[in-house]
Amino acid sequence: MAKETDILESVTSSEYKYGFSTDLEMETAPKGLNEDIIKLISHKKGEPEFMLEWRLKAYKKWLDMTEPKWPNVTYPRIDFNDIIYYAAPKQKKKLGSLDELDPAIKNTYDRLGIPLEEQLILAGVAVDAVLDSVSVATTYKTKLAELGIIFCSMSEAVKDHTELVKKYLGSVVPQTDNFYAALNSAVFTDGSFVYIPKGVRCPMELSTYFRINAENTGQFERTLVIADEGSYVSYLEGCTAPMRDENQLHAAVVELIAMKDAEIKYSTVQNWYPGDHEGKGGIYNFVTKRGICSGDNSKISWTQVETGSSITWKYPSVILKGDYSVGEFYSVALTNNRQQADTGTKMIHLGKNTKSRIVSKGISAGKSNNSYRGLVQVNKRAENARNFSQCDSLLMGDKCGAHTFPYFEINNKSAHVEHEATTSKIGEDIMFYCNQRGISEEDAVALIVNGYAKEVLNQLPMEFAVEAQKLLAISLEGSVG
Amino acid sequence: MITLKDLRATVETEEGKKEILKGINLQINAGEVHAIMGPNGSGKSTLASVLTGREGYEVTGGSVEFEGNDLLELEPEERAQHGIFLAFQYPVEIPGVSNTNFLKTAINEIRKSKGMEPMSSVEFLKMMKEKAKLVGLDPSMTSRYVNVGFSGGEKKRNEIFQLAMLNPKFSILDETDSGLDIDALKAVAEGVIKLKTNDNAFLVITHYQRLLNFIVPDFVHVMFDGRIVKSGGKELALHLEENGYDWITDMKETAEA
Numbered sequence: 001m002a003k004e005t006d007i008l009e010s011v012t013s014s015e016y017k018y019g020f021s022t023d024l025e026m027e028t029a030p031k032g033l034n035e036d037i038i039k040l041i042s043h044k045k046g047e048p049e050f051m052l053e054w055r056l057k058a059y060k061k062w063l064d065m066t067e068p069k070w071p072n073v074t075y076p077r078i079d080f081n082d083i084i085y086y087a088a089p090k091q092k093k094k095l096g097s098l099d100e101l102d103p104a105i106k107n108t109y110d111r112l113g114i115p116l117e118e119q120l121i122l123a124g125v126a127v128d129a130v131l132d133s134v135s136v137a138t139t140y141k142t143k144l145a146e147l148g149i150i151f152c153s154m155s156e157a158v159k160d161h162t163e164l165v166k167k168y169l170g171s172v173v174p175q176t177d178n179f180y181a182a183l184n185s186a187v188f189t190d191g192s193f194v195y196i197p198k199g200v201r202c203p204m205e206l207s208t209y210f211r212i213n214a215e216n217t218g219q220f221e222r223t224l225v226i227a228d229e230g231s232y233v234s235y236l237e238g239c240t241a242p243m244r245d246e247n248q249l250h251a252a253v254v255e256l257i258a259m260k261d262a263e264i265k266y267s268t269v270q271n272w273y274p275g276d277h278e279g280k281g282g283i284y285n286f287v288t289k290r291g292i293c294s295g296d297n298s299k300i301s302w303t304q305v306e307t308g309s310s311i312t313w314k315y316p317s318v319i320l321k322g323d324y325s326v327g328e329f330y331s332v333a334l335t336n337n338r339q340q341a342d343t344g345t346k347m348i349h350l351g352k353n354t355k356s357r358i359v360s361k362g363i364s365a366g367k368s369n370n371s372y373r374g375l376v377q378v379n380k381r382a383e384n385a386r387n388f389s390q391c392d393s394l395l396m397g398d399k400c401g402a403h404t405f406p407y408f409e410i411n412n413k414s415a416h417v418e419h420e421a422t423t424s425k426i427g428e429d430i431m432f433y434c435n436q437r438g439i440s441e442e443d444a445v446a447l448i449v450n451g452y453a454k455e456v457l458n459q460l461p462m463e464f465a466v467e468a469q470k471l472l473a474i475s476l477e478g479s480v481g
Numbered sequence: 482m483i484t485l486k487d488l489r490a491t492v493e494t495e496e497g498k499k500e501i502l503k504g505i506n507l508q509i510n511a512g513e514v515h516a517i518m519g520p521n522g523s524g525k526s527t528l529a530s531v532l533t534g535r536e537g538y539e540v541t542g543g544s545v546e547f548e549g550n551d552l553l554e555l556e557p558e559e560r561a562q563h564g565i566f567l568a569f570q571y572p573v574e575i576p577g578v579s580n581t582n583f584l585k586t587a588i589n590e591i592r593k594s595k596g597m598e599p600m601s602s603v604e605f606l607k608m609m610k611e612k613a614k615l616v617g618l619d620p621s622m623t624s625r626y627v628n629v630g631f632s633g634g635e636k637k638r639n640e641i642f643q644l645a646m647l648n649p650k651f652s653i654l655d656e657t658d659s660g661l662d663i664d665a666l667k668a669v670a671e672g673v674i675k676l677k678t679n680d681n682a683f684l685v686i687t688h689y690q691r692l693l694n695f696i697v698p699d700f701v702h703v704m705f706d707g708r709i710v711k712s713g714g715k716e717l718a719l720h721l722e723e724n725g726y727d728w729i730t731d732m733k734e735t736a737e738a
Contacts, residue, residue, distance in 0.1 A: 433569065437584075451578040
């Protein structure tokens with residue numbers, strides 16, 4: 001009979017399903033970063049002057065900044081001059097409809113299970129698809145426009161909704177917030193833009209699908225979601241990338257603004273290529289996501305299912321400025337093989353009677369390292385702030401690591417802050433117990449992990465919850481002896 | 482139903498491989514209850530582990546035929562799907578997975594292996610209710626996570642409940658009586674008695690005779706140092722109760738001398 005460790009190593013061979021790449025005629029900028037490249041990006045996108053100035057300002061600040069060293073991850077130095085900052089599939093003319101989309105691109109999205117048209121009509125999901133640096137298609141635009149909802153690529157928003165962009169871009173994540181946010185501000189190439197007008201409840205899920213295709217390319221997308229007074233929107237992003245031996249950098253910025261009585265639900269299913277079993281290749285996922293509950297009674301809820309990337313460095317946060325505002329963070333972060341994740345959230349309580357809830361479920365398998373890092377900050381004037389944090393870790397096998405770094409800064413005595421943490425392990429004994437009841441290893445892992453992550457998965461829109469369940473099971477195939 | 486011929490097995494220890502089973506011969510037919518008794522370290526639990534395919538044991542000789550199949554060729558879950566059940570001495574806790582969900586998965590996996598459709602939820606819930614009543618399990622336990630926070634007695638009763646739900650052909654009860662007070666023991670035993678039919682068989686592994694007052698065996702085997710050294714009817718258990726295991730040790734030493 002095979003030893004636990006042998007099984008562990010031999011069956012961890014589940015293939016990354018999205019590892020293919022598409023041959024497309026590409027237009028790419030030369031490698032490296034300087035003012036000329038930024039001017040080129042801005043020019044290619046036909047941006048107004050203010051945008052270029054904004055980018056250059058960010059670039060100058062970035063030059064003086066240093067990479068953060070505090071996350072619990074290790075990786076070789078990144079050569080920022082060895083990255084291509086702009087890559088776009090060549091399109092002969094502006095698209096009039098989806099039918100005119102390059103069939104190769106459409107095929108790419110079909111293979112990813114992201115059909116851009118008919119199925120989506122059935123599913124009732126509006127999609128913006130971003131391939132490498134540019135948005136290639138946005139569905140349902142017209143229907144949404146009837147309600148006054150703007151859902152388009154960031155490039156279009158810069159041109160067509162300049163005033164909104166000018167007002168809100170960088171208002172939640174300032175250019176100098178951190179090293180990667182500054183880099184993104186200088187070179188971001190596309191992303192999604194959403195504006196929900198006063199009192200409108202967005203009737204469908206809005207979704208962006210990010211795909212890195214080209215080699216040696218960094219992806220720097222920028223997403224801005226504005227929910228005006230009394231509005232509601234649920235937004236979902238998904239991401240995949242081809243299998244490549246080199247590491248690719250993904251440094252995105254997402255900003256959310258929820259005004260008085262507005263609610264934003266932002267869900268992520270992150271499945272960037274995680275690298276191979278030895279840790280070769282994979283995406284560096286260095287992302288800044290932050291929302292502000294700017295008005296009273298507003299609510300922002302982050303849900304993330306993180307299974308991909310060789311390194312994840314990500315803390316979707318909420319600034320609770322409005323009185324009675326609510327911030328939530330639901331996370332499942334799974335690491336296998338040599339993956340490393342340092343992820344969590346920040347809940348900044350500024351307004352009175354604000355509430356936050358953190359539910360973090362870490363799953364570590366293989367030789368991976370998984371850290372939760374979270375800050376709960378209650379400011380002086382934040383009377384009656386409430387926070388509840390639950391941070392659980394699940395270990396599979398005995399070569400992985402799980403770490404929890406909770407930080408609390410409480411400056412108001414009326415605050416109520418609760419923190420609970422648990423660690424459990426799926427070992428040979430649990431696996432054998434399941435096997436003895438007729439349940440195979442794979443089904444047992446799926447059963448246990450989905451039970452463990454249920455509270456978070458329940459937050460996802462139905463069809464994505466099912467996908468996420470499968471994704472968790474696939475990512476862990478054979479990781480327990 | 483199941484035939485063991487000269488079964489030998491080793492276990493991996495820090496000092497290398499150690500032979501624990503040194504040639505076990507045993508035949509169990511449908512409708513029979515067999516008991517295996519013996520002092521600690523005689524190999525009783527190892528026998529249960531080897532029959533169910535637990536990792537860490539290596540079969541070095543002999544054979545096990547179960548319903549016409551070479552049992553030793555099958556994976557642990559395949560053995561379970563063929564109808565082998567082990568009531569664990571130390572049932573594990575599975576956080577996050579309800580008893581209901583766990584059993585539903587198990588039943589449907591077993592059905593799938595037989596080319597059957599999954600059981601409908603209505604049928605499943607009806608069966609759960611019936612079987613919980615049969616073995617005297619508080620119905621609220623079914624919605625709790627598998628064994629999490631259960632008392633020793635509740636865990637053992639949950640094992641018998643699972644046995645009732647999965648309806649195996651051949652069940653091994655590994656020290657099911659250990660850690661139970663007399664009332665809990667009686668409750669567990671009553672559950673087993675209700676589940677006994679002419680088509681299934683039980684192997685009861687125990688150190689003490691007291692469980693056998695309730696689950697009366699057709700055959701009793703005494704195991705010592707990896708072998709079955711004596712077999713007999715239920716009266717053998719009573720003999721062991723009165724005389725302990727020393728007479729076997731003595732008998733063995735005399736034989737070897």
